[in-house]
Amino acid sequence: MNWDDLRLFLAAADAGSMRAAAKVLRVSHTTISRRIESLESDFETRLFERRSDGFELTPAGVALLPVAQSMENNLLGVERQVRGADKELAGTLMVTLPDMFAMYLMGPILFEFMEAYPSIDLEVNESWSVFDLSKREADVAIRFTNNPPEHLIGRQLGIFHEAAYGTEAYLREHGPLETSQTARWVGYGEAAHRERWVASSAFPHLPTVGRFDHVPMQVEAVKAGFGIGLMPCFAGDAVPEFVRLTDPSPRLDVWLLSHRDLRATARVSAFRQFVIERRGYLKTRLDGTLKPPIQ
Numbered sequence: 690m691n692w693d694d695l696r697l698f699l700a701a702a703d704a705g706s707m708r709a710a711a712k713v714l715r716v717s718h719t720t721i722s723r724r725i726e727s728l729e730s731d732f733e734t735r736l737f738e739r740r741s742d743g744f745e746l747t748p749a750g751v752a753l754l755p756v757a758q759s760m761e762n763n764l765l766g767v768e769r770q771v772r773g774a775d776k777e778l779a780g781t782l783m784v785t786l787p788d789m790f791a792m793y794l795m796g797p798i799l800f801e802f803m804e805a806y807p808s809i810d811l812e813v814n815e816s817w818s819v820f821d822l823s824k825r826e827a828d829v830a831i832r833f834t835n836n837p838p839e840h841l842i843g844r845q846l847g848i849f850h851e852a853a854y855g856t857e858a859y860l861r862e863h864g865p866l867e868t869s870q871t872a873r874w875v876g877y878g879e880a881a882h883r884e885r886w887v888a889s890s891a892f893p894h895l896p897t898v899g900r901f902d903h904v905p906m907q908v909e910a911v912k913a914g915f916g917i918g919l920m921p922c923f924a925g926d927a928v929p930e931f932v933r934l935t936d937p938s939p940r941l942d943v944w945l946l947s948h949r950d951l952r953a954t955a956r957v958s959a960f961r962q963f964v965i966e967r968r969g970y971l972k973t974r975l976d977g978t979l980k981p982p983i984q
Contacts, residue, residue, distance in 0.1 A: 694728040695757045697721055698736065702754055706743035779808035782956045786831035788815035789904035790943075793924040794974055795831070802963050809956045828948075828957050831964075833941040843946040844965055847975035850937035853890065854925035855917035857932055866892045866917070866934065875916040876900030877907045886919055890935060922977030937977035 697710065701721060704710040711718045729736050736750035746754065786795060791813060803811050814827065837843050855866075863872035874887060874897040887893055898916060901907040904924050911918040912930055922937050945964055951957045964971075973979050 694724045694731075695760065697724045698728055698750075698753070699757050699761060701725060701737070701744075702746060702750065709743075776953075776955050777808075778806055778955045778959055780956055781810045781812060782829070782960060783812045783814065783827045784829045784831070784960065785814040785816055785827040787833065789921065789924055790831060790833075791815045792905060793921075793927045794971065798964060798967055798970075802960060805963070806956070806959060809959070811960075828951060828954075829960055830946045832944050832946060834944060835942050837942075837944045837946055840949070841946045842949045842952060843944045844961070846943045846945055846964070846968055847972040848939045849941055849943050849975045850922045850977045851886075851919055851940050852922055852925060852937045852977060853892070853917055853919050853934040854911060854928070854931040855934055856912065856914060856930045859911075859914050859917065860932065862914075866895065869895065873898050873916040875907055875910045875918040877904065877918060877920060878902065883919060886938070892917075892934075923974040926974065926977060926979055933977075939976075943971075943975060 697714065700714050701707060701710040704713055707721045707725070708718050711721045714721070725737065732749065732753075734749045735747050736753060737744040738747055784799075791799070792815075799811065799813060803809075831846070833849060859872075860866070863869050866872050869892075872892070872895050874883075874892075874895050876883060876897045876899050878900075883897070887895070887897065895917075899910070901910065904920060907918050907920060908924060908928060910916070911920075912928065917934060918925075921940070922933075925931050925933060945961060947957055947961060
């Protein structure tokens with residue numbers, strides 16, 4: 690039995706179809722199918738029942754699943770511990786963080802770290818996707834959450850606050866906002882949260898147009914005079930054209946996270962300490978204390 694075949698079995702079971710598993714693993718659908726058939730041949734039984742919309746595990750597949758998961762966890766644990774003993778300030782370090790956090794706040798820190806540790810090959814994944822640190826999909830993660838996973842070690846970097854922003858030109862054309870009949874909000878993020886926030890703001894009567902899941906796109910829309918926007922203070926305060934229109938309000942904690950098995954890895958420890966030493970820089974930008982609201 691080949692461990693790689695079991696790994697593909699786990700990916701297929703999790704994804705629900707051969708094509709979805711192939712996309713996750715970045716291999717061809719044919720490769721997945723061939724390796725699953727090889728595994729079924731080794732066990733002399735079918736592990737999946739194929740259907741037009743995917744497949745489901747057979748009783749044999751259901752029985753194999755927890756065994757394969759346990760094997761994977763044990764192998765990954767050994768690998769993490771071996772890597773955790775790495776004392777060299779060299780090698781690849783994978784860091785994942787939200788794109789807007791990288792763009793508007795963390796860039797200077799990342800560049801400074803690369804200058805300070807030229808032997809560490811820093812790879813930055815700008816994504817909201819939840820990377821599994823237990824499976825070494827990343828070494829360090831920065832995430833917005835009030836409930837960080839208990840199996841990870843972490844340090845809170847601050848609480849990110851949000852406020853409303855607009856350009857001076859937009860305010861001249863459409864203000865005062867409290868009584869404006871032409872101003873509007875540029876939509877962003879989760880609808881329920883946005884609607885609650887707007888309803889409790891000083892401008893609840895303004896309509897909302899459009900919705901962007903990507904903060905940089907919302908920033909560009911507000912810069913273009915499309916409307917005013919609710920956004921993180923670390924993004925809004927970074928744009929010279931913007932005027933802050935409301936006081937900051939807290940949204941989510943910001944955590945620096947890594948797996949406990951990597952706490953002795955020199956490059957992980959160096960990065961964690963480097964970021965933690967700059968908490969003051971981060972905090973003032975996260976909570977919006979750098980830029981006062983409009984009077």
